[in-house]
Amino acid sequence: MRVRAIVVRIIRQFFRDKRTLGLMIFAPMFVLFLMHLVFNGEEYKPAIGVNQDxxxxxxxxxxKSKADVKQVTREKAKDQLHEQRLDAFLEMDGRIPKLTLEGSDPTANKAVLMSVQQAFQSLAPQKETLKLKTTYLHGSEDMKLFxxxxxxxxxxxxxxxxxxxxxxxxxxxxTNGTLERLLATPLQRWEIVAGYVIGFGIFTTFQASLISWFAIDILDMMMEGSFLYVLLITFLxxxxxxxxxxxxxxxxHNELQMIxxxxxxxxxxxxxSGLFNLETMAPWLRSVSVIMPLxxxxxxxxxxxxxxNGWSDIAFDVYILLGFSLLFMILNVIALKKYRRL
Amino acid sequence: MPESMCIHVEHVSRSFGKKKVIDDVTLEVGRGEIFGLLGPSGAGKTTLVKMMAGIDEATTGTIYVLNTKMPSLQTMQRIGFMAQSDALYGELTALENLQFFAAIYGLKGKKQKQRIEEVAELVNLTEHLRKPVHNYSGGMKRRLSLAASLLHEPDVLILDEPTVGIDPVLRQSIWQELERVRQQGTTIVVTTHVMDEAEKCQRLAMIRNGRLIAVGSPAELKAKTNSQTIEQAFLYFGGAKL
Incomplete structure (x- = not known):
């Protein structure tokens, strides 16, 4: 009952503060959209140098496959690759095509490989797979990162x-004194925390669903699994x-300190959290990620x-996230003791 | 302890770190009186009333409210507290604020509606209930805070500087309201640093630097010190040479 009072109040406040409401929902969408423009934008047109052979x-x-093709000699191609005027150089090593990629930009690598594969595929539609020798000037073919x-x-x-x-x-x-006011009532500390969790919980479920839907359906983010699982994880x-x-x-003590x-x-x-590759990091530093919810x-x-993947592959993560939430909630109830022991 | 007493403060001290904010205060507040805590800002009035309200706890000594040792959640249900700052949710309307606090005190349905109407009437805000609180003037906010602390018909009402920053006309109307609440049987503890307000209390405690320097009715205090005003009495008890 008292928890419900807090829940209702929080939701009412949300709908009163339109800007915060907007920030919660549209800011993530907007930033994702920008990311989408930057990373997925127009289809990349690779510049491929071709040897005479x-x-x-x-x-x-x-x-035909939308590549920008230039006839160059091997010497010139080397230079142009270094100067990043070419994304790749194609030559023949006997009967096997040999591809050299500049390699630093995953988007370019992908585009080059696609063009070349398409080109050879159209010539030999038979099921024999293309034998292609690829070398990278920089980077590697690990594009999973992206x-x-x-x-x-x-x-x-x-x-x-x-x-x-x-x-x-x-x-x-x-800072408004309403916490003190609440603590002057018979409200228990856990009731305040529970009220917040449920009030925000209802709201964030709504927020997380919208953002996930936007990313997957509108921005066409790769999505192989179940949407419900995505909701579960974003909720947690x-x-x-x-x-x-x-x-x-x-x-x-104030908003600035919160920031x-x-x-x-x-x-x-x-x-x-895996946005960047941790393989190259010192092992002890890598283990820091263990304590990070993200x-x-x-x-x-x-x-x-x-x-x-389904439940069996995310169960561990789900339990850990639940554990984090519970731990923080308990610590919260304890931290409120600072304001009232009871 | 006699039943007629509502609040007992027994040898209460409160320290924050090394600083002693309340130093061995003993006093009693009778049922159905308006009891004033008079003292300059920084004297420890807020700390003392917070301990009475159950938010803070004494370092040493004990406080009994309605025969229960504080802090006690059961007793807090019977106390109304109005803090120095207007603890209101600015985004919400006055009605929504009252609904929230009423629900916290367990008032629901018809009873809730009825109490909200009553307290709104009492503080003269009935017409403004649907306005968001951030559009309220300072005085309206104070009155709304007062209304919120009265919702659950508390036996004890604790008010921390209820009239600070309020114009004289409004101040008078708030004191009239307090008198009305008192006549319904509520015990009221009110802090103030305004000397002429102290005259309106049945009894007064004068506090300076965390120590109790005098207790009594305004008339007694003046008579004891041969003073014309409470201010002169305060100076006398405070140790100033007149």
Whole structure:
């Protein structure tokens, strides 16, 4: 009953503060949209240099596949690759085509490989697969990194905005004196925390659904698994962010100090959650990711969205996220003791 | 302890770190009186009333409210508290704020509606209930805060500087309201640093630097010190040479 009072109040406040409501829903969509423009934009038109020994038919087929084809000698091609005026150079090594890629831009690599494969496919539609020798000037053919962006970004934006809004609104409760007012009532500490979790929970379910739908259906993000699982994970991430945000707000004196938690709490999670490859990092540093909620959220979202996996592959992440939320909630109830022992 | 007493403060001290904010205060508040805590800002009035309300706890000593040792959640249900700052949700309308606090105190349905109408009437805000609170003037917010603390018909009403920053006309109307509430049997503890307000209390406690320097009715305090005003009495008890 009393918890319900808090829940109703929080939801009412949300719909009164249109800007925050908008920020929670449209800001993540907007940023995802920008990311979409930057990374997926127009189909990339690769510049491919072709040696004289490549058969004319192949050159014609390449030209058809939207590639920008130039006849160059091997010497010139080397230079142009280094200067990034060419994305790739194609020559024949006996009967096997040999492709050299500049390699630093995953988008370009993908486009080149597609063009070349298409070109050869159209020449030999038989089932014999194309034997292609590829070498990279820079980088490697590991482009999964790029494919991994989407799910991590969805998780990140939900986490970030919920953390900030929940933290600030709980902080306001303190600075406005309403927390003290609440603590002058027979309300128990856990009831305040529960009220916040449920009130925000209802709202974040709505927010997470909209954002996931937008990313998957409108931005056409790769989606192999079940949408319901995506909702489950984004909901749990939001819960973790909410409980962490309200917990940390106890250690901030004003909104600005709440924002100071972003570089301390949020930004490190971007680096460790799998957006960037951790293989090259020192093992002890890599293990830092174990304590970061976003690691589990991002991992689960990737399992669902990219690998199309189900419950058995995300169960562990789900339990960990639930554990984080519960832990933060309990700490929250304890932290409120600072204001009233009972 | 006699039944006629509502609040007992027994040898209460409160320290924050090394700083002693309340130093060995003992006093009693009778049932159905308006009891004033008079003292300059920083004297420890807020700390003392917060302990009475059950938000804060004494470092040493005990406080009994309605015969229960504080803090106690059961007793807090019977206390109305109005903090120094207007603890209201600005985005919500006055009605929604009252609905929220009423629900926290367990009032629902018809009873809730009825109480909201009553308290709104009492503080003269009935016409403005549908306005968002951030459009309220300072005085309206104070009155709404007062209304919120009266919703659950508390036996004890604790008010921390209810009239600070309020114009004289409104101040008078708030005191009239308090008198009306008192006549219904509510015990009221009110802090103030305005000396002429103190005259309106049945009894007064003068506090300076966390110590109780005098307790009594305004007339007694003035008579004891041969002063014309409460202010002179305060100066006398405070140790100033007149």
């Amino acid at each position: 490549v058969p004319n038919v192949v050159v014609e087929a390449l030209e 494919d991994n962006f989407g799910p991590v970004l969805i998780g990140f934006f939900i986490f970030f905005f919920v953390f900030l809004i929940a933290g600030v609104s709980f902080l306001r409760e303190r 991430l939001a819960m973790t962010a909410l409980t962490l945000g309200t917990l940390l707000s106890a250690f901030a 100071q938690f972003i570089p301390l709490v949020i930004v490190p999670q971007i680096f460790f 690691t589990y959220g991002a991992d689960a979202l990737r399992e669902i969205m990219i690998r199309g």
